[in-house]
Amino acid sequence: MKKRSWLKLGSLLLAVAMFTGCGSTASNESAPQTDTPKTETQTEPAKSDEQVTLKYYNWDNETMGATTSSLIQQFEAENPNIKVESIPLVPGNSTETMKKLDIMISSGDQVDLMLFPNLEETMARASQGVLASLDDFYAKDNINPEEEYYVNPKYQGKSYAAMNQRGLWFIMLNKDMLDAAGLPVPTMGWTWDDFREYAKKLTKGEGNDKVYGTYFHGWGDYANPILFNERKNPFQKEDLTPQFDDPSMKYFFELRRTMEKDDKSVKPYADVIGAKLAYRTEFFNEKAAMLTTGTWMVADTANIEQYPHKFKTAFAPVPRSSKDAEEGLTSIGGQYISISENSKYKDAAYKFIRFVTTNTSDAKKELSGWKKADDKKIIEGTIAAHPELFDKESLFNALFDPKIKSPGASEVAVAYGSQLKKVLEDGFSQFILDNTTAEDAMKTMMEQANKIIKDNTK
Amino acid sequence: MNESSKGAARLTRAGERSFWNNERKEALAGWLFLAPEFLGMLFLYVFPVGFSLYLSFCDWNLVGGLASIKFIGLDNFVAMFEDKKVLLSLKNNLIYTVFTVPIGMALSLLLAVVIHTRVFFQSYFKVAFFIPYISSIIAVGAVWSALYHPSQGPINQFLMRLGISDPPKWLADTTYSLPSIIIIAIWAGIGYQIIIYLAGLTNIPDDVYEAASIDGASSTQQFFKITMPLLTPTTSFLFITLLIGSFKVFDLVAFLTAGGPNDSSTVLVYRIFEEGFRNYKMGYASALSWLLFAIVGLVTLITWKFQNKKEI
Numbered sequence: 001m002k003k004r005s006w007l008k009l010g011s012l013l014l015a016v017a018m019f020t021g022c023g024s025t026a027s028n029e030s031a032p033q034t035d036t037p038k039t040e041t042q043t044e045p046a047k048s049d050e051q052v053t054l055k056y057y058n059w060d061n062e063t064m065g066a067t068t069s070s071l072i073q074q075f076e077a078e079n080p081n082i083k084v085e086s087i088p089l090v091p092g093n094s095t096e097t098m099k100k101l102d103i104m105i106s107s108g109d110q111v112d113l114m115l116f117p118n119l120e121e122t123m124a125r126a127s128q129g130v131l132a133s134l135d136d137f138y139a140k141d142n143i144n145p146e147e148e149y150y151v152n153p154k155y156q157g158k159s160y161a162a163m164n165q166r167g168l169w170f171i172m173l174n175k176d177m178l179d180a181a182g183l184p185v186p187t188m189g190w191t192w193d194d195f196r197e198y199a200k201k202l203t204k205g206e207g208n209d210k211v212y213g214t215y216f217h218g219w220g221d222y223a224n225p226i227l228f229n230e231r232k233n234p235f236q237k238e239d240l241t242p243q244f245d246d247p248s249m250k251y252f253f254e255l256r257r258t259m260e261k262d263d264k265s266v267k268p269y270a271d272v273i274g275a276k277l278a279y280r281t282e283f284f285n286e287k288a289a290m291l292t293t294g295t296w297m298v299a300d301t302a303n304i305e306q307y308p309h310k311f312k313t314a315f316a317p318v319p320r321s322s323k324d325a326e327e328g329l330t331s332i333g334g335q336y337i338s339i340s341e342n343s344k345y346k347d348a349a350y351k352f353i354r355f356v357t358t359n360t361s362d363a364k365k366e367l368s369g370w371k372k373a374d375d376k377k378i379i380e381g382t383i384a385a386h387p388e389l390f391d392k393e394s395l396f397n398a399l400f401d402p403k404i405k406s407p408g409a410s411e412v413a414v415a416y417g418s419q420l421k422k423v424l425e426d427g428f429s430q431f432i433l434d435n436t437t438a439e440d441a442m443k444t445m446m447e448q449a450n451k452i453i454k455d456n457t458k
Numbered sequence: 459m460n461e462s463s464k465g466a467a468r469l470t471r472a473g474e475r476s477f478w479n480n481e482r483k484e485a486l487a488g489w490l491f492l493a494p495e496f497l498g499m500l501f502l503y504v505f506p507v508g509f510s511l512y513l514s515f516c517d518w519n520l521v522g523g524l525a526s527i528k529f530i531g532l533d534n535f536v537a538m539f540e541d542k543k544v545l546l547s548l549k550n551n552l553i554y555t556v557f558t559v560p561i562g563m564a565l566s567l568l569l570a571v572v573i574h575t576r577v578f579f580q581s582y583f584k585v586a587f588f589i590p591y592i593s594s595i596i597a598v599g600a601v602w603s604a605l606y607h608p609s610q611g612p613i614n615q616f617l618m619r620l621g622i623s624d625p626p627k628w629l630a631d632t633t634y635s636l637p638s639i640i641i642i643a644i645w646a647g648i649g650y651q652i653i654i655y656l657a658g659l660t661n662i663p664d665d666v667y668e669a670a671s672i673d674g675a676s677s678t679q680q681f682f683k684i685t686m687p688l689l690t691p692t693t694s695f696l697f698i699t700l701l702i703g704s705f706k707v708f709d710l711v712a713f714l715t716a717g718g719p720n721d722s723s724t725v726l727v728y729r730i731f732e733e734g735f736r737n738y739k740m741g742y743a744s745a746l747s748w749l750l751f752a753i754v755g756l757v758t759l760i761t762w763k764f765q766n767k768k769e770i
Contacts, residue, residue: 274606274608433630
């Protein structure tokens with residue numbers, strides 16, 4: 001008898017433990033629900049003696065991580081009561097990081113600060129109401145964000161992120177190969193037709209040793225860079241209708257086919273996606289003489305531990321679509337930092353955002369998103385380790401030519417930009433792999449884009 | 459059970475007859491012992507399944523948190539039959555199943571018989587064919603994507619030597635991406651099927667074959683009249699598991715082609731992944747996973763019925 005009652009008691013205890021266990025998970029699950037409607041900035045005022053720890057999510061690899069930890073050290077020295085924990089979710093991979101981050105937010109984990117790789121990802125979160133608006137903080141500090149940052153991501157009139165880093169497109173050229181072919185570094189105002197000629201002249205060799213004139217990566221950005229550099233929004237017009245019937249589409253698609261099939265000056269698209277090539281290796285291993293890319297590659301060029309190479313790199317602005325097009329247009333993208341709507345320490349988080357975005361110490365290696373930063377000094381610092389690898393004059397021209405500007409701020413702020421980008425990538429695959437006409441590909445793309453837009457606006 | 463309850467009843471003292479007699483008490487103890495397991499089941503299986511069924515009637519953007527779940531009735535189920543990508547993925551799934559299951563089974567049966575009867579170093583061959591099955595599918599995929607390389611891969615180099623000037627671009631080809639994946643899937647799965655078949659073959663007694671050859675049956679006759687019929691249980695086991703497995707193919711597609719190029723190799727599970735975790739349409743993705751459940755359930759039921767009839 002005694003034995004049995006012990007068993008019963010034991011099992012009862014177990015059951016109770018189970019139930020309480022479940023009970024607490026259940027209350028955890030409902031936590032974000034009750035938190036979300038609290039839109040007002042009801043943050044606990046950060047008392048000077050109170051210790052808070054902010055969790056900052058990003059995708060830092062080793063290079064970026066060094067910058068971040070140096071910035072955090074400086075910040076913690078100035079603000080001893082705030083600790084910042086930097087958590088790279090998937091180092092070096094922003095796409096996967098975004099997926100993990102979404103799951104963490106929707107499951108109610110502590111997320112205070114997050115970094116976004118581009119405007120689309122920022123807008124997608126802003127439209128879902130998971131970001132806190134920065135307007136009240138700006139107002140409190142008497143700051144006009146338009147005077148502070150190059151781009152202020154706005155959803156329904158409110159700012160939701162501060163620009164941490166600015167990026168623009170340029171062409172990287174292998175200066176040694178350029179010299180061997182007797183070509184000058186291209187300058188502002190050159191066109192994609194000139195680009196094609198350069199690629200043709202820079203192509204040499206056969207088989208495994210072949211050096212291609214240029215390399216186009218598998219991303220939608222390379223299917224038609226004109227959309228990205230010379231239109232306000234790459235995929236949509238201001239009235240939200242898709243832009244895949246743009247005249248530049250046919251021109252660039254056909255340019256890519258000519259370069260691949262006739263000039264043989266670019267690695268076939270099938271090889272790019274079939275072998276999952278990496279664009280950094282193609283350029284730094286001298287498999288391609290030119291590369292269309294962006295400012296983040298400046299730091300990589302100086303990083304010869306990770307990308308060993310000995311040649312000098314020259315830089316040129318993005319080619320324009322034709323001789324009549326405006327000079328110097330490039331898409332000015334960037335990385336943005338936001339505060340989570342569910343953060344309990346919004347004031348501290350805002351402090352950190354301002355500190356990081358306006359910091360001008362040596363730790364910063366990329367162009368700043370802050371208008372008042374001395375970008376030239378930052379770039380000098382970035383290339384200081386290996387100045388012999390840079391053609392400095394062309395680099396500064398490609399980055400700081402006064403003619404460089406973005407095609408204008410777009411009012412288009414949608415959450416489905418990445419789906420439209422996939423339409424562009426699929427359409428280009430269809431065109432180049434199935435040998436359809438540009439018109440057919442454009443027609444399919446328009447249909448798919450219209451469907452996506454319709455599904456998302458009902 | 460009966461014996462023990464009688465024993466328990468004998469132990470009961472008079473005057474203690476309340477609602478909680480010993481039988482009930484024991485039952486309660488039993489249930490409590492089972493409770494952790496059942497609760498685990500409830501929260502790990504029943505709750506998610508029920509939740510996904512509910513979600514399939516909702517519109518839910520994953521990023522928006524639980525608050526953004528919106529009930530929309532049957533809209534998801536209506537939309538999926540008008541969704542060209544879903545229909546394409548169903549077609550691809552069907553092609554994948556029709557090719558991987560029969561070809562894989564036929565090949566593995568053939569190889570199993572050959573290994574079983576006419577080869578020295580049996581165990582070597584068993585291991586050789588089994589290695590792809592135990593290797594990580596990602597490693598296998600990486601090796602194959604090197605073999606499939608459109609211009610420098612060994613396969614296309616060989617084809618070009620043979621004089622084919624424009625060989626298929628395999629994984630980077632809108633026509634050949636799915637066949638390329640099917641070939642890898644058959645190759646990687648065959649080891650497991652061979653092992654199962656070999657087990658079946660060793661269970662067939664040798665004297666049956668002896669008697670048959672004394673009666674003058676050729677080896678072809680022996681194969682069709684003895685080996686095949688006696689392997690029926692093995693065959694039907696493999697058939698059902700492979701069939702179900704083939705509908706759930708995901709890893710190879712996700713790693714090698716990501717459903718592309720131009721969605722030519724997309725399959726249903728990959729669509730579920732893409733709608734749910736790329737486009738954040740959790741409701742739609744849940745509806746699609748219930749479509750998958752319905753298909754797999756239906757196929758299993760049909761094969762089951764068919765099989766039971768045969769065995770009786």
